[in-house]
Every structure is written in structure tokens, then in C-alpha cells.
Amino acid sequence: MTLYHSMAGRAVALARPLPVTLIAARAQVFDPLTCLDLNLTARRVLFGILTFVRARTPTKEIFPRRDTLRAEALLQSDSTLYRGLAMLEEKGYITRRQTRRRHCGTFYLSPIVLTLKALVLLGLQPVIHKAPSSNVEDGLIKKERTKKSQSIQKTTGCTDSPKKDEIDRETRLPVELLPLLGLGVKRTAVCWLMAKAKGVKQRLSDVVKVVESNIAALRGREVVAYLAAMLRKNVDFAWVAKQTSEAHVSAELDQTAQDTLERLDGRYDGYHVCAEDGIVLGVFQASRGPGQLALVHSPSGSIPVNLRFARACVEGSVRLVPPSTAWEDEFGD
Incomplete structure (x- = not known):
């Protein structure tokens, strides 16, 4: 017997027992001082999502059906549900990824994961530096260990x-x-x-x-x-x-690497790619046409000039220098 029954073809939510932590988290969703960047629709969807989250593993993917999630969110239409999910994803409360069927390639799953921001604001990110003990019951920490x-x-x-x-x-x-x-x-x-x-x-x-x-x-x-x-x-x-700070720094580094990659064009064609110690690793060859990657040619083979290469340039582990400069770096006095 499921926790839902059909009424005129629509799923209807029924009462269900939940852990104390999830009850408290669902209450936080509608707290005026919490989740200030969400409107009422997004709050309702987040309220519904928490029904399917496991208190002990809140970061695991959940797979709620569309009609059951809409019922738990107290919404009347799929379009309203989708708008709420879009806002939650835009504001950084959830992440979603769609999975395709292997035999035909159509989308059939869209698991939802709560982000660190949501866990913190809703009180689902406890502080435990040791394994759970007798001071932990029903997912609620009595005293920080x-x-x-x-x-x-x-x-x-x-x-x-x-x-x-x-x-x-x-x-x-x-x-x-x-x-x-x-x-x-x-x-x-x-x-x-x-x-x-x-x-x-x-x-x-x-x-x-x-x-x-x-x-x-x-x-x-x-x-x-x-x-x-x-x-x-x-x-x-x-x-x-x-x-949060480390994630911000990593995101900034990725953006800088992306900007660097866009600048690695024909102007560097023929430049030498050198390591930090000045050893020449290869020669930069610009892309020969739309949709083609630039390459670094060396006696041992070629490597693509991609985001990883651009990040190495940003971090300073490789650098592009004119051939004459590279020759002086490697063989000069």
C-alpha cells in the first residue's frame, strides 16, 4: 500500500511519519528569515522535495515521480512545479541531471540533489567530527562531539x-x-x-x-x-x-582558464610550450579550421589544447614563448 492514492487520475499526498530533522527542515522552508531568495512556489517545491530526502544521507540523489512531488508540494499543475524546480536550481538549492534511456536516447530520469546551501539553511548539515554515538538519535544531534x-x-x-x-x-x-x-x-x-x-x-x-x-x-x-x-x-x-571559498576560487580559476583558452589562437602558432623549468615540451599549432582544436606537437606525440591545458597556463606550470626565447632559456648561458 503506497502513501498515495489516485483521485480523478491525480496523486494525493497522505500523512506520513518523518524524522525530527526533516520536520524541522520543512518548517524552516516557510520561515520568513530563511530562504529569502525564493518565492512561495519554489518554497512549496522545496517543502515537497524534503519528503523524499533521507535524514541520514541528505546529499544522496532522490527520484520522486512528477505527480507525487506535485502532490507533496501542494501544487495544482506541472507547469507550476517546473517553475519552482527551475528557481531552486537557479538559486543554488538543488542540482538536477537528466538521464537518457540506452536503447532510444530519450530522457526518463531527472534525479534531484540538495546543495550545501540548502543543507546549511535548513539545518541538515550537522557537525560531527567522530562516528555517531549514543548521543545521536533519530538523526538529531544532542551534543556536538x-x-x-x-x-x-x-x-x-x-x-x-x-x-x-x-x-x-x-x-x-x-x-x-x-x-x-x-x-x-x-x-x-x-x-x-x-x-x-x-x-x-x-x-x-x-x-x-x-x-x-x-x-x-x-x-x-x-x-x-x-x-x-x-x-x-x-x-x-x-x-x-x-x-564555499574554495568553490569560489575554483570557479574563478575555471573562468580564467576558459578566457585563456579563447585567446590561444593563431597569434601563438609556432610558439614553444615550455615547462616551469624551461624545458621545451612541444610546439603550439593553432587550429586549422572551425571546430578543430589547437595542438601541441612534440616528438612523443600531440596533446590537445583544451581547458586542462589552459588551466595549466593559468597556474604557471606551462607557458608559451617565442621560439628564440625558448632556445635561449634552454641553451643560453
Whole structure:
């Protein structure tokens, strides 16, 4: 017996038991201070998606049927469901990939995965540095199992940031928190939030990094209320901030590599491709026509000039130099 029955050809959602964590997450979807970049339709779809998520493995793919997901989302039409899914994907709450049938190539599956952003905002990203013990039941963590003297220090993100721990002379606030003043937050409120963050062994700057896109549209007391609510969540914001920063750096590097790849054209035809130590690896040959790749020819064979090659150029592990310069680098005094 399924949890759905048909009524005039449409699936209708029935009551079902859910873990405490998923009940809390579904409540967060409609919290006025959570998911600020979603409209009501997208919130309903996210509410429905959480019905199919497993509390212990929230990052695993789920495969809800279209009609059952629409029923759980309390929506009346497929077009409304699709608009909600599109917004969730656009705002970074879910990812989807379509799978084709092997025998005919038509699409038949579109699994959904919750992103780190959704897990954090909905309280589904707990902090566990050890294996679950008797302090964990029904997916809800009673007490964080971490070492007080090491956990925060070892998981602090962006330790090489030049702004980390830098103090503004005029306001006597950390430089990383100055954007809060631009959002209408008073200095005294920032200090109060810093004290609350310290009380739960967090850094306010890490929290701000994680939720900066959500507080951009808020002002004054709304920002303070939102950050205070975030500090009450059992989330290692330092770790999340580090992951977010690394993902941002990787995305920027990929974009730079893509721009570099587009510039590797006929002007470099005949240039030598050299390694960091100056050894000539091959000769650059520009593409000979539309749709063809440029190549690097060497005595041992040829390699394509693709995004991986462009990224190597950006990182400095290979470089393009005129033939005369390469000759001087390799054989000069």
C-alpha cells in the first residue's frame, strides 16, 4: 500500500511519519528569515522535495515521480512545479541531471540533489567530527562531539585571507564585518553578535560569508535577527565558509582558464610550450579550421589544447614563448 492514492487520475499526498530533522527542515522552508531568495512556489517545491530526502544521507540523489512531488508540494499543475524546480536550481538549492534511456536516447530520469546551501539553511548539515554515538538519535544531534580546544581552530576557513583578524582603526571592528555597517547594522549590534558567536564557539565573519547572499536584501534589525537565528543552528560555519571559498576560487580559476583558452589562437602558432623549468615540451599549432582544436606537437606525440591545458597556463606550470626565447632559456648561458 503506497502513501498515495489516485483521485480523478491525480496523486494525493497522505500523512506520513518523518524524522525530527526533516520536520524541522520543512518548517524552516516557510520561515520568513530563511530562504529569502525564493518565492512561495519554489518554497512549496522545496517543502515537497524534503519528503523524499533521507535524514541520514541528505546529499544522496532522490527520484520522486512528477505527480507525487506535485502532490507533496501542494501544487495544482506541472507547469507550476517546473517553475519552482527551475528557481531552486537557479538559486543554488538543488542540482538536477537528466538521464537518457540506452536503447532510444530519450530522457526518463531527472534525479534531484540538495546543495550545501540548502543543507546549511535548513539545518541538515550537522557537525560531527567522530562516528555517531549514543548521543545521536533519530538523526538529531544532542551534543556536538568535538574537542573544545581544537575543533574551531582546525576548521577555520580562509586562514590565508589578508583581512582575517584585521581591525579597522575607526570602528575598532574586524574588517571582514564592515559590510554589516553598510546594511544599516549599528556598531553596538555587531559587537553583540560577535559576543553571541563567541559564546557558541563560532566566528561571526564565517557566518556572514556563508549567508551574505541572503542578507543582501535585508537592513538593520532584519540582518541582526537573521544572523542571530543562524548562530542558534548546529552548523560548523567555519568549515562551510572554507568550502564555499574554495568553490569560489575554483570557479574563478575555471573562468580564467576558459578566457585563456579563447585567446590561444593563431597569434601563438609556432610558439614553444615550455615547462616551469624551461624545458621545451612541444610546439603550439593553432587550429586549422572551425571546430578543430589547437595542438601541441612534440616528438612523443600531440596533446590537445583544451581547458586542462589552459588551466595549466593559468597556474604557471606551462607557458608559451617565442621560439628564440625558448632556445635561449634552454641553451643560453
